[in-house]
Every structure is written in C-alpha cells, then in structure tokens.
Amino acid sequence: MSEIPIKMRVRETVVLRVVGKAIVPFILLFALYVQFHGDYGPGGGFQAGVIFAGGLIFHALIFGLDELQRAIPPVVVEIGIALGTLLYGGVGIVSMMRGGAFLDYGVLNHHSAVHGQHLGILLIELGVGITVTFVLIAIFYSLAGRFRQ
C-alpha cells in the first residue's frame, strides 16, 4: 500500500465519478420500484432499503462522506431509524384502536378487509424500508467517520 489513501485515489478517478453520478439516481429509482412493487414480485421493504442505502453509500464512496452528510445529516438518520419502526408499530396500534388485533390490517378499511390488508402491507413495508435504509447509513456513518479520528 502506498502513502496515498484509497479514498483519495478513488476520488481522482474520472471514469468512476462520471459513471457514478449517472448511475446513482437509477439505483435509487430501482430501490423505489422494489419497495412499491413488492406486492407483485420479489422484493419489499427490506431489499428496497438495502438498495437505497447502497446507492447513497456508493455515492459517498466516490464523492466523499461529507457530500452525503450534507444531504442527510446524522441527526436525520437517527430520527429516520426510529420513524420507520414507529410507522410499523403505529399501524398495529391503529388497527387495535379500530377494534382489530395488533397488526390486523383488515380493519383499516370500512368497506373491504382486502383493501385494508393492501393499505396495511403498503404502510408497514414503507416502515421497514425507511428503517433499513437509515440503519445501514447509520452503520456506514459510524464506521466511515472513524477514518478521520
């Protein structure tokens, strides 16, 4: 290993920067597709969260940690982690308040239990996706932040 840290060499690679800039939005878009298409094909909140975080971390690896932390400050990450779980649990509480069991989505819609199920699954998958995305970013932040110390 030479004296130049890996991070520096990566940042100076033009091809990687250009391709990275072009490809990151598509990775994020694909993550959203996986998130909201989970009812119809393989995928769901967990996979979508990993892909979304993967796209952002890919960006951070090429353009530096500061760029990503300016867009998503650590405090937002910490709130996001809790927010996803809260959304999941909240759906459970709401279904209890509407007279069902915990996480019984059928009662979420007056007219049809199936529509209630659709709504419940959409919301809890969103909660899973939010939590997983921010958890992976939090782990990356705490690991990558140690480089500077």
Next chain:
Amino acid sequence: MGEQVMGSAVEMVLFVFLIVLAICIVRLRSLFAAAMLFGIFSLLSAGLLTMMDAVDVAFTEAAVGAGFSTVLFLGALGLTTSEEVSPVKHRVVAKLVVVSTGLALAYGTLDMPAYGDPDAPIHRHVAPHYLEKSADEIGIPNVVTSVLASYRGYDTFGEVTVVLTAAVGAILLLGGRATRRREDTEDAE
C-alpha cells in the same frame, strides 16, 4: 424432466464453486482479496437460491451479502491492515473439533426430509392455508409478501426491531454524533 436435470446440474456447479471459494477464503492471507471473494460467495449463493425458486431470499442475499457486507468489510479494512498478521498455527485438536462438528451436521441432515418433498412437515402445517387462502384474504399476488407482512406481521415487526437495535448498538459502540460533538467542544475550548 430435462429441465430438472439441467437445474440440478447448475446447482451442483454452484455448490462446487462455493466449496472452492470457501477453501480459497480460508487459505488467503490478503484480507482485501478475501473480502472480495466473500462478495462473490454471496452472489453465487444468491444464484443458488434463485435456482431453488426462493427469489425473495436470493434478492436479499445479493443486496446484503454481495453489496452492503462488502462495503462494510472494506470500511473495516480501512481501519486495519489489509494483510492477515500471524500465520495460523495448525492445531490438531482444533482441526478434530471442526471436522467432527462438520460430520455431525452432515449426519444430522440425513434425518431431514428430501429436498422439495411435498410431505415434509413444513409444507403440511400452515403453509397450505397461506397458499390457498392468500388470494382471498390478502389479495396480493406475491404470497411471500403476504406471509411476511400480514400473516407473520408480528415476526417482521420483531425483525425490524432487531435491525433498529443493531443500529443503536453500532452508534453507541463505534461512536455516532456524541463523540464528535465532544471533540467539537474540545476544539472550541
């Protein structure tokens, strides 16, 4: 029939590759190369799971194992050296323990139902209900999602909580904002 033979041939090739990769990873001294091989190992596992029609699991394996874990390994390598330090001593007792544990596990699989056996206990308990009633009760095409998100919603809630706990642990142990803030105040002084 031909398709089945073809499928199991591909599975065999993937399994052989997995074993070869595992041996390579154990023998490699360069941690950077080992991290890369771990990524390939996960990608091949994902291929194997796809062959077994478990696309949701394969998807997760490819995203987490081949993608995110590799990034974490590289991040960890940035904090340490990229070479394994001391040459591992070959201990006879350790080898015996490893080999006998492996043999015991292999012996244990003999009691398991054959791969794809429709009469296996796992296919006779609640699985038929999920498969037959999911379309009426949940109404979404992907049964895996309806099992994970609705029938087993409580388990998935537990999983999300585990992931949340993992992040809290990482922030506390590796140092999140708190340590940085302390440094900032020190700088200010």
